[in-house]
Amino acid sequence: MGKGHHRHLIRAAILLGAAIFLFFVVRALLIPKSFGLYGHFRGENLAEQASLPIVHGNPNSCAECHDDVWKIKLAGRHAAVPCQDCHAPLTQHVTEDGVQPMPIHKTFALCARCHQKLEAKPKTFPQIDFHEHVVSKDKNLENEEICLSCHQPHSPMGEK
Amino acid sequence: MLPYLQYTFPNDIHIHWSIMIVMYPYITGLVAGAFIVSSFYHVFQKKEYQPIGRFALLTSLAFLLCATLPLLNHLGHPERALNIMITPNFSSAMAGFGILYTSYLVVLILEIWLVFRKDIVHFATTYKGIRALPYRILTLGVYDVSDEAIKTDHKVITILATIGIPSACLLHGYVGFLFGAVKANPWWSTPLMPIIFLFSAVVSGIALLIILYQLMAIFRGTEVSQDCVRGLARWLWYFQIQTVTLELLEIITLSYERNEAWEIIAPLLTTKLAFSFISVQMVLGSLIPFILLMVTVLLDKYLHPKVRNSLTFFASILLLIQVFAMRWNVVIGGQIMSKSLRGLRDFHPEFLAKEGILPAMLIFALPFVLLYFLVKVLPPFEKERQLAS
Numbered sequence: 037m038g039k040g041h042h043r044h045l046i047r048a049a050i051l052l053g054a055a056i057f058l059f060f061v062v063r064a065l066l067i068p069k070s071f072g073l074y075g076h077f078r079g080e081n082l083a084e085q086a087s088l089p090i091v092h093g094n095p096n097s098c099a100e101c102h103d104d105v106w107k108i109k110l111a112g113r114h115a116a117v118p119c120q121d122c123h124a125p126l127t128q129h130v131t132e133d134g135v136q137p138m139p140i141h142k143t144f145a146l147c148a149r150c151h152q153k154l155e156a157k158p159k160t161f162p163q164i165d166f167h168e169h170v171v172s173k174d175k176n177l178e179n180e181e182i183c184l185s186c187h188q189p190h191s192p193m194g195e196k
Numbered sequence: 197m198l199p200y201l202q203y204t205f206p207n208d209i210h211i212h213w214s215i216m217i218v219m220y221p222y223i224t225g226l227v228a229g230a231f232i233v234s235s236f237y238h239v240f241q242k243k244e245y246q247p248i249g250r251f252a253l254l255t256s257l258a259f260l261l262c263a264t265l266p267l268l269n270h271l272g273h274p275e276r277a278l279n280i281m282i283t284p285n286f287s288s289a290m291a292g293f294g295i296l297y298t299s300y301l302v303v304l305i306l307e308i309w310l311v312f313r314k315d316i317v318h319f320a321t322t323y324k325g326i327r328a329l330p331y332r333i334l335t336l337g338v339y340d341v342s343d344e345a346i347k348t349d350h351k352v353i354t355i356l357a358t359i360g361i362p363s364a365c366l367l368h369g370y371v372g373f374l375f376g377a378v379k380a381n382p383w384w385s386t387p388l389m390p391i392i393f394l395f396s397a398v399v400s401g402i403a404l405l406i407i408l409y410q411l412m413a414i415f416r417g418t419e420v421s422q423d424c425v426r427g428l429a430r431w432l433w434y435f436q437i438q439t440v441t442l443e444l445l446e447i448i449t450l451s452y453e454r455n456e457a458w459e460i461i462a463p464l465l466t467t468k469l470a471f472s473f474i475s476v477q478m479v480l481g482s483l484i485p486f487i488l489l490m491v492t493v494l495l496d497k498y499l500h501p502k503v504r505n506s507l508t509f510f511a512s513i514l515l516l517i518q519v520f521a522m523r524w525n526v527v528i529g530g531q532i533m534s535k536s537l538r539g540l541r542d543f544h545p546e547f548l549a550k551e552g553i554l555p556a557m558l559i560f561a562l563p564f565v566l567l568y569f570l571v572k573v574l575p576p577f578e579k580e581r582q583l584a585s
Contacts, residue, residue, distance in 0.1 A: 041340060042348050044338035047337065047338060052302065067283060154208070154209070154534075154539075155539020156536050159538075
């Protein structure tokens with residue numbers, strides 16, 4: 037192997053070295069300052085998350101003003117289902133400017149979110165095939181609020 | 197269809213890893229497979245594979261450059277993909293991606309550069325003006341193609357190609373590892389997974405090259421080297437047998453062990469995956485090519501070249517489908533089982549959605565377009581003719 041016959045290899049090696057060097061320079065510039073402060077993430081992110089406005093209220097925050105509904109719910113099969121899951125977050129309802137209207141979803145889409153029959157759910161969880169459940173009871177699924185005609189949402193197995 | 201809006205109950209309805217995640221191992225598999233074929237010539241010095249040695253390298257590059265596209269399309273924030281390179285978190289297997297991908301890319305580009313250096317210098321000196329410019333840049337200013345220089349190149353090529361084999365295997369084996377290491381999913385979690393992925397990658401790589409080589413020969417009006425096709429058919433048969441054996445072994449083990457996972461895997465294979473697993477992967481994609489290749493290999497001396505070409509070509513197409521079906525059955529199949537392993541879900545790919553069938557086809561077409569241009573810039577077949585002029 038004569039001397040000087042691998043000039044191209046040396047140039048390629050220099051180029052590769054330069055690319056690797058460049059990568060580390062760019063990397064140093066791109067890594068956020070607070071990265072790795074507490075762990076494998078941007079340290080500042082903790083403060084950012086902590087300063088986000090609170091949206092949901094405490095699960096029993098509704099009890100204060102809606103004692104009647106609260107008691108009904110506690111006594112029924114939906115005792116464990118948070119009010120805000122079916123309505124909307126507290127801050128949307130109770131604001132500094134007073135009480136704003138709270139949404140009420142009445143269609144079976146609300147109930148479907150949790151009760152639609154799905155193989156993935158534990159067998160012990162109450163789930164229904166909507167069509168079968170409603171039609172077998174001589175009712176019409178066209179009526180979107182059909183569930184409420186038999187079930188009280190705050191106490192679904194209680195007296196309506 | 198009732199809307200499922202919020203997240204209050206773990207409804208486990210959506211299959212998150214879509215066709216894009218099927219495309220990704222498929223494309224990286226072709227990368228690794230094509231590279232292995234190129235090494236038949238560049239490392240193992242098997243002369244019969246010389247006609248496709250250089251072409252296989254370009255194929256590997258074309259697919260490698262597109263390998264990340266399905267992932268980027270899948271990500272909601274593709275620009276964050278770079279984080280895996282900048283701040284890799286080594287407690288996650290995904291962190292390996294940046295290192296494996298780039299190191300293989302570097303090895304591959306260097307090898308291609310050296311393999312084509314003589315041609316690059318040739319074009320840089322014979323072409324005029326703007327056409328010569330890219331080649332001039334590629335020479336890095338060194339026009340030395342003396343015998344000594346070429347000899348040195350050959351040594352380095354052998355070293356690079358030798359490093360390239362484990363790199364390509366790692367790049368793809370790693371993809372299998374990602375699935376094999378998901379211990380919560382019994383359909384994925386097996387140490388066999390990287391090996392199955394690798395073997396099927398080699399199958400798909402050889403199959404792709406058999407197809408492309410024959411098509412190129414038709415378009416260029418040249419002869420298909422029978423030694424090359426004969427050799428490739430042998431390897432294809434060999435790797436196919438290995439792959440299918442491993443795939444079956446995994447299932448036989450699961451079935452024989454009869455542990456709780458089988459309760460869900462058995463219905464998975466016989467209902468939701470009945471078509472893609474039994475019909476496509478096992479019968480159409482494994483049994484039929486097995487027979488076709490058996491004929492090609494065992495009855496070799498009775499075969500007319502045209503028959504040999506057609507048999508290998510057809511077997512290759514079926515095997516490309518087989519490997520795709522295998523990726524599909526792994527990626528989608530593993531998610532059709534609900535995460536609770538209580539039952540099976542449905543997967544209905546859309547055609548036009550962001551991660552639908554059309555984007556998948558476009559992404560798969562791209563490496564072929566790229567390969568077309570690569571072949572224009574660095575003609576892999578015309579070595580003899582070009583250098584004689």
